[in-house]
């Protein structure tokens with residue numbers, strides 16, 4: 001009964017995700033998808049310069065790639081970045097700052113979809129975190145089952161640093177990896193963990209000296225399921241993740257409504273504007289353009 005319920009629910013989910021995927025074809029390859037013909041493992045690289053910030057097109061491209069990977073019977077999915085400094089800078093702040101309301105609704109729905117698609121992905125998933133992973137970038141990493149990170153990077157849900165509170169389902173993704181008391185402290189502080197700190201608290205599982213080593217460690221993790229029946233493995237993962245996923249699926253409209261009110265509040269818009277301006281200023285001074 002529960003199995004068919006889960007499968008039906010996933011089928012219900014899929015049409016939403018598939019329809020969304022067809023609607024936006026990006027001109028440049030925002031994601032690069034390679035399947036190793038020996039191992040059968042797919043590597044999905046985020047490829048939206050300069051920092052893989054998540055806009056509607058990139059998130060649709062990620063969803064499309066996950067749907068393709070699940071359809072082509074890849075043995076596993078490794079999520080990484082084509083950029084050697086940044087894994088993913090999180091949500092594109094241009095989508096949140098002084099937003100077009102219709103676009104913001106679509107943006108938020110796709111954000112919900114990309115988390116659901118990755119969190120419920122039927123094949124084993126691992127993140128080779130070869131760059132900084134703040135906020136939404138950290139969410140993509142925690143949606144994966146395993147995380148390998150390079151040194152001297154940072155990762156964490158830093159929303160309170162720019163005046164926001166993460167939605168319940170984003171917090172649940174953190175709580176699926178960190179003990180509650182630590183997750184609460186890190187969320188309220190808006191903490192960005194260094195690679196060493198992240199390993200220490202269990203936010204990442206291993207450290208690798210290079211991207212190649214990180215990819216190899218992720219492949220080893222995926223190979224650890226070689227003796228498990230793929231369908232049984234997938235259903236087991238979905239059953240364990242079902243309660244968290246349900247909290248979003250049961251009230252996607254409510255989550256959207258709450259987010260729109262929150263993002264559009266003048267106080268938060270002012271805070272976000274100041275944060276974004278500081279980012280741009282830092283970038284200009286780095287490039288000697290101040």
Ligand SMILES: CCCCCCCCCCC/C=C/C(=O)SCCNC(=O)CCNC(=O)[C@H](O)C(C)(C)COP(=O)(O)OP(=O)(O)OC[C@H]1O[C@@H](n2cnc3c(N)ncnc32)[C@H](O)[C@@H]1OP(=O)(O)O
Nearest residue numbers: 053089090091092093132134135136164259262279280283
């Ligand atoms: C109850 C209801 C709840 C409502 C919820 C409201 C919304 C909360 C949603 C919760 C989930 C997720 C939220 C997010 O992800 S918001 C985004 C948070 N991201 C960050 O804080 C990261 C900011 N960026 C950085 O820290 C650095 O850029 C980074 C470490 C990633 C890279 O540093 P580096 O020095 O390599 O690069 P620069 O900083 O010089 O940046 C290069 C250019 O990229 C632009 N940039 C950077 N980050 C973003 C971004 N997230 N969106 C858009 N643009 C970004 C930066 O401005 C530079 O651009 P210019 O060269 O043109 O100035």
